[in-house]
Amino acid sequence: MLADRLRSIARIALCFALPALASAAPAPAASDALPASLVCHDDLFAPYFMQNDGRIEGLNVDVLREAASRIGIAIAFRATPWRRLESELAKPGGTVDCAFAMSRTARREQYLEFGKVALQPTEYALFVRQAEATPPTVRLEDMAGKVIGVRAGFRLPDEIVAGAASGRWSLAEVPTDAVNFQKLALHRVDAVLADSYVGLYTLRQLKLPGIVRVAPPLTRFDTYLVFRKSGHSAALAAAFDRAFTRMRQDGTFARLTSSYLGPDALTP
CATH class of the missing domain: 3.40.190.10 (Periplasmic binding protein-like II)
Incomplete structure (x- = not known):
């Protein structure tokens, strides 16, 4: 008799619990957490x-x-x-x-x-000394036989890599953009390849006049x-x-x- 009563109570409790269980949102999978x-x-x-x-x-x-x-x-x-x-x-x-x-x-x-x-x-552009940027503009072809400063480890435009591999120009790697622009100001490289906005920001911070960005940029991604x-x-x-x-x-x-x-x- 007691066992029957306990089973009856359990069935009633389960009936009340089922709607709540059905409406509860499933727990997120471990991979989605x-x-x-x-x-x-x-x-x-x-x-x-x-x-x-x-x-x-x-x-x-x-x-x-x-x-x-x-x-x-x-x-x-x-x-x-x-x-x-x-x-x-x-x-x-x-x-x-x-x-x-x-x-x-x-x-x-x-x-x-x-x-x-x-x-x-991101857009990568060449920066050159202003006196060498006119007239009328600098093209990548004008870099033949020159040294382009680049930041070590960064992805380079395909045309820059191909030109260096063929010996049309050479690349000088440094760890920071600031060092690159200082070398450009000192005529130790002929151009710098840099992110357009990073380059402009760095030039303002270093207060280096006479260096300009060449338009249009070489690549965007x-x-x-x-x-x-x-x-x-x-x-x-x-x-x-x-x-x-x-x-x-x-x-x-x-x-x-x-x-x-x-x-x-x-x-x-």
């Missing part, structure tokens, strides 16, 4: 990623902090030289899980998760926030894509870009 925190790496690249008195700051830092805040995860940043960063990302069991801002290549897509929304558009492929990398890339899209729609990208690069360099 976002981590509570994220550490992202980049090389020093003013004004996108800078280190002042031990503090990490810059345009991309501000963009990523805002995006992470909207997603609901904590984000920290580490400065890592570009070549070491590339090596760690490609190495199985490497120590870097997140990096920026990287161009999309078939090789990188084998081991990195790219989003669909770019972090920044997008750069992305990337994640080492893992159980949650696809979910992370999708979450940042949604945040970047909203930030472009509500004017946050334009406001942040303008604060560093001026109103004429707004991110499209």
Whole structure:
């Protein structure tokens, strides 16, 4: 008798529980869960990623902090030289899980998760001494027999690589854009290849007159926030894509870009 009564009570309790169980949202799969925190790496690249008195700051830092805040995860940043960063990302069991801002290549897509929304558009242009820029302009063909300063470890336009390989010009690698422009001012290189806006920003900071950007740029491409492929990398890339899209729609990208690069360099 007692056993029958207990079974009856259990059936009644189950009937009340079933609607609640049916309406509850399914728990996310482990592969879709976002981590509570994220550490992202980049090389020093003013004004996108800078280190002042031990503090990490810059345009991309501000963009990523805002995006992470909207997603609901904590984000920290580490400065890592570009070549070491590339090596760690490609190495199985490497120590870097997140990096920026990287161009999309078939090789990188084998081991990195790219989003669909770019972090920044990038254009590479030549910079020359103004006295040698007129008249009327400088073309890449005019670099025959000359030395072009480039930043070590960075992706170079195909025509620059091909010209160097054929001996039409030579490349001088240095670790920073600032060193490149100082060498250009001292006539130790004949031109500098750099990100257009990074170059203009660096020249203003160094107060180096008499150096101009050659138009049009040699190449344009997008750069992305990337994640080492893992159980949650696809979910992370999708979450940042949604945040970047909203930030472009509500004017946050334009406001942040303008604060560093001026109103004429707004991110499209």
